[in-house]
Structure formats: structure tokens, C-alpha cells
Amino acid sequence: MTAECDRVDLEPFSLRLARPLDTARGTIDHREGFLVRVACDGESGVGEATPLPGWTESLDDCEAALERATERAGSDGYEAALDALDARETPAARHGLSLALADARARATDEPLYRYLGGEAEVDAVPVNATVGDGDVETSVADAESAVDEGFDCLKVKVGARSLTADFDRVEAVREACPDATLRADANGSWDRETARRAMGQFGGHGVEYVEQPLPTGDLTGHADLRGGPVGVALDESLGEHGVDAVLAAGAADVLVLKPMALGGPDRARDAALRAREAGLEAVVTTTIDAVYARTAAVHVAASLAPLPACGLATADFLAEDLASDPAPVVHGAVTVPEGKGNVPAGGGSSSA
Ligand SMILES: [Mg+2]
Structure with a gap:
């Protein structure tokens, strides 16, 4: 695998809530985050990092972690980038990259994500x-x-x-x-x-x-x-x-x-x-x-x-x-x-x- 090909693209998004939501950190009316796109094993994958302060890191910390992961992927490959994301410190950022890679690999093996994750039976x-x-x-x-x-x-x-x-x-x-x-x-x-x-x-x-x-x-x-x-x-x-x-x-x-x-x-x-x-x-x-x-x-x-x-x-x-x-x-x-x-x-x- 050529590590230089391990490219991560980030795309910010903001979505309106149907009605304001009370959270541990106050009332919110939007959900903001990043789409994380990768290409591996000949397929592209999409992940999502949608931090919710009180449950995860802040939006700023999520973005910073994803930017570091993007650089790391370019130099050392996707696995090194994923390993460097701390699931306790920046869980939303790790979720984004982890999901993007799992999505691409599930597509490459031509199976739904739940089977790729280890699900043994077909579930409707x-x-x-x-x-x-x-x-x-x-x-x-x-x-x-x-x-x-x-x-x-x-x-x-x-x-x-x-x-x-x-x-x-x-x-x-x-x-x-x-x-x-x-x-x-x-x-x-x-x-x-x-x-x-x-x-x-x-x-x-x-x-x-x-x-x-x-x-x-x-x-x-x-x-x-x-x-x-x-x-x-x-x-x-x-x-x-x-x-x-x-x-x-x-x-x-x-x-x-x-x-x-x-x-x-x-x-x-x-x-x-x-x-x-x-x-x-x-x-x-x-x-x-x-x-x-x-x-x-x-x-x-x-x-x-x-x-x-x-x-x-x-x-x-x-x-x-x-x-x-x-x-x-x-x-x-x-x-x-x-x-x-x-x-x-x-x-x-x-x-x-
Ligand atoms: Mg609960």
C-alpha cells in the first residue's frame, strides 16, 4: 500500500433541528460536524463526525483532531491516522475516520456494513x-x-x-x-x-x-x-x-x-x-x-x-x-x-x- 495515496477529505456541515433540543450543555438548534471521505481498497467510504459537547469533544477540537488525522494519513497511512485518534479524548473525530474506512472496506468486500463489522446472520x-x-x-x-x-x-x-x-x-x-x-x-x-x-x-x-x-x-x-x-x-x-x-x-x-x-x-x-x-x-x-x-x-x-x-x-x-x-x-x-x-x-x- 502506498501511504501517499491515503487521502482524507473533510466537508463541514450544519443541519437544523426540527425543534430546539435541551442537552447537558444547554439548548441547541443545529447539529454541526464533518463528513470524512476516504478511498481505500478501490472503493470510497464516507464517515461522519458530529460532536455533541457534554458527550464528545467540542466542534473545534473535533476539527483539529481530524486535520491532524488527515496529515497523518497522508504521511503514514490510514491505520496510523486512526490509531492516533484517541477514542476517549476525541471520540467523534475517531468515529468519523473509523466509519469512513469501514464503509469503504465493506463496499470493497461487497457486503452491508453490519456484516463487515462481524454480524453473522442476515437482519432485516x-x-x-x-x-x-x-x-x-x-x-x-x-x-x-x-x-x-x-x-x-x-x-x-x-x-x-x-x-x-x-x-x-x-x-x-x-x-x-x-x-x-x-x-x-x-x-x-x-x-x-x-x-x-x-x-x-x-x-x-x-x-x-x-x-x-x-x-x-x-x-x-x-x-x-x-x-x-x-x-x-x-x-x-x-x-x-x-x-x-x-x-x-x-x-x-x-x-x-x-x-x-x-x-x-x-x-x-x-x-x-x-x-x-x-x-x-x-x-x-x-x-x-x-x-x-x-x-x-x-x-x-x-x-x-x-x-x-x-x-x-x-x-x-x-x-x-x-x-x-x-x-x-x-x-x-x-x-x-x-x-x-x-x-x-x-x-x-x-x-x-
Ligand atoms: Mg439516556
């Missing part, structure tokens, strides 16, 4: 959950019912923004309105230990499968202490702060919520899921409100691990515009897995939707 679709955002009881029930009408059988209720009593009323009302749905809750780290203990006890009575991030990110011991009851503990934000190994070592979770953009790439996310499985934990895959290339790659990561519990991959609607047509639409509570070669197949995939 991955089940996904609908999110019921914070709102009063009536709004929460209406959102839950319309999701079930659309075919979702797993609902994730956002909690923690109001009192525990108010959240309990919401979960109870959603349970009564949707008796057959799998229910989860996501507290985004907003409870203290005592509130979390009471919440998990009460939610257990309504068959809530697990609560995502009941306690602040740093409290691995508190999360470990919450396990063992009827409601599982899922960790999301804590993975970014501590990494998968520390979370597993602390015995802090029953379920890992894996965001490929925050973990440094599709390869890293899949590896984390396999390690979680080895430790007897479940994993689900979700996005950081990414554009179509990263979102579809997250679908491929989930497909490569099938069967998984319902994943958080129904996030295309957060964007008012996108970089290409969506090859992985949500149909009846499951996201379609593109069957063409690579990540986003030419022409938007095999689906006609």
Missing part, C-alpha cells in the same frame, strides 16, 4: 423504542398512545424534570393507557440516591424494565447499590465519563446504552457490546442525534449484534433536514436495515420507503 430490521418526552400526564399519555398506534411496543419515558410524585403519575397513566408496551424510564442523572431508590421501587409496580442513568454520572457505587431489584439499571452518560471497563468493573449496570459517536466509532461500540455480553449484561445502541451516515452506522452496529432489546435509533425526526435520504426508515416500531453494500448504499438503499 432492528426493534426501536419511542421516546415520551417530559410533559404533563395528558401529553405523556397522548404521546405514548400515538407511538403505540404507529407500531412501537417499547416506550421510553423521560423522567426527572418534575417531582417524583408527578413522574409516578405519568408512568402510571402511560402504563394504564398502554398495558402491553415495554416501559423504560430515563432520568438523565437527575436523582439523588434516596429519590432513585424510591422511584425504582414505585416503577417496579408498573413493570418498568429499566431506568436509564438514575444518578449523576460520577456515582458508580450508587448505581451498583440500586441493582438487584425488579427494575434494572441502565447506564448512558456514565459510559462517556468512565468508559466501559470501569462501569463493568464497578458492577454498576444491568444494561449499557451505547452511543457510537461518544464511544469513538462503530467498531468501538460493537466491541463494548460484546464485552458487556461477556460480563452478562445487555446492551442497546442509540445515537447522539446524528445525521444520516452516523445514524445508519448505529443501525448497522445494532444489526451486527442482533438480537438486541429495542434500541434508541428512531432519531431521524429530530432533524429538519439531512445530508441524504434515509436508507433506514422506522416502520412499525423497527428500523429497516439497509441491505446494499457499505453503510448508506448508493441511491439511498434497498428500501423504497
Whole structure:
């Protein structure tokens, strides 16, 4: 291989959100990032680096890391450039290059990305959950019912923004309105230990499968202490702060919520899921409100691990515009897995939707 041919092209993009989104670092109304293009093994590949501060490096740090990687690829080759990108320090930048290379190589071997990543079986679709955002009881029930009408059988209720009593009323009302749905809750780290203990006890009575991030990110011991009851503990934000190994070592979770953009790439996310499985934990895959290339790659990561519990991959609607047509639409509570070669197949995939 001639290293001088290992060329990386970066293309910045900015996409409007359908509505403003509250994040750990304030409200955002755009998603900005970089398309990362490579050519290797006779094929071109496209990656996406869409940093979300609070979860990943900043946009500026992402750009600087990608520019260094571009130079390094030109002098030492793609693998050296990828190795030099730190998955903890600049996960979005590493995601961009890692995805671009995996996309090109999957195309070169004429297989969909999920098979290239190691998926052994053919997978048509991955089940996904609908999110019921914070709102009063009536709004929460209406959102839950319309999701079930659309075919979702797993609902994730956002909690923690109001009192525990108010959240309990919401979960109870959603349970009564949707008796057959799998229910989860996501507290985004907003409870203290005592509130979390009471919440998990009460939610257990309504068959809530697990609560995502009941306690602040740093409290691995508190999360470990919450396990063992009827409601599982899922960790999301804590993975970014501590990494998968520390979370597993602390015995802090029953379920890992894996965001490929925050973990440094599709390869890293899949590896984390396999390690979680080895430790007897479940994993689900979700996005950081990414554009179509990263979102579809997250679908491929989930497909490569099938069967998984319902994943958080129904996030295309957060964007008012996108970089290409969506090859992985949500149909009846499951996201379609593109069957063409690579990540986003030419022409938007095999689906006609
Ligand atoms: Mg979460």
C-alpha cells in the first residue's frame, strides 16, 4: 500500500433541528460536524463526525483532531491516522475516520456494513423504542398512545424534570393507557440516591424494565447499590465519563446504552457490546442525534449484534433536514436495515420507503 495515496477529505456541515433540543450543555438548534471521505481498497467510504459537547469533544477540537488525522494519513497511512485518534479524548473525530474506512472496506468486500463489522446472520430490521418526552400526564399519555398506534411496543419515558410524585403519575397513566408496551424510564442523572431508590421501587409496580442513568454520572457505587431489584439499571452518560471497563468493573449496570459517536466509532461500540455480553449484561445502541451516515452506522452496529432489546435509533425526526435520504426508515416500531453494500448504499438503499 502506498501511504501517499491515503487521502482524507473533510466537508463541514450544519443541519437544523426540527425543534430546539435541551442537552447537558444547554439548548441547541443545529447539529454541526464533518463528513470524512476516504478511498481505500478501490472503493470510497464516507464517515461522519458530529460532536455533541457534554458527550464528545467540542466542534473545534473535533476539527483539529481530524486535520491532524488527515496529515497523518497522508504521511503514514490510514491505520496510523486512526490509531492516533484517541477514542476517549476525541471520540467523534475517531468515529468519523473509523466509519469512513469501514464503509469503504465493506463496499470493497461487497457486503452491508453490519456484516463487515462481524454480524453473522442476515437482519432485516432492528426493534426501536419511542421516546415520551417530559410533559404533563395528558401529553405523556397522548404521546405514548400515538407511538403505540404507529407500531412501537417499547416506550421510553423521560423522567426527572418534575417531582417524583408527578413522574409516578405519568408512568402510571402511560402504563394504564398502554398495558402491553415495554416501559423504560430515563432520568438523565437527575436523582439523588434516596429519590432513585424510591422511584425504582414505585416503577417496579408498573413493570418498568429499566431506568436509564438514575444518578449523576460520577456515582458508580450508587448505581451498583440500586441493582438487584425488579427494575434494572441502565447506564448512558456514565459510559462517556468512565468508559466501559470501569462501569463493568464497578458492577454498576444491568444494561449499557451505547452511543457510537461518544464511544469513538462503530467498531468501538460493537466491541463494548460484546464485552458487556461477556460480563452478562445487555446492551442497546442509540445515537447522539446524528445525521444520516452516523445514524445508519448505529443501525448497522445494532444489526451486527442482533438480537438486541429495542434500541434508541428512531432519531431521524429530530432533524429538519439531512445530508441524504434515509436508507433506514422506522416502520412499525423497527428500523429497516439497509441491505446494499457499505453503510448508506448508493441511491439511498434497498428500501423504497
Ligand atoms: Mg439516556
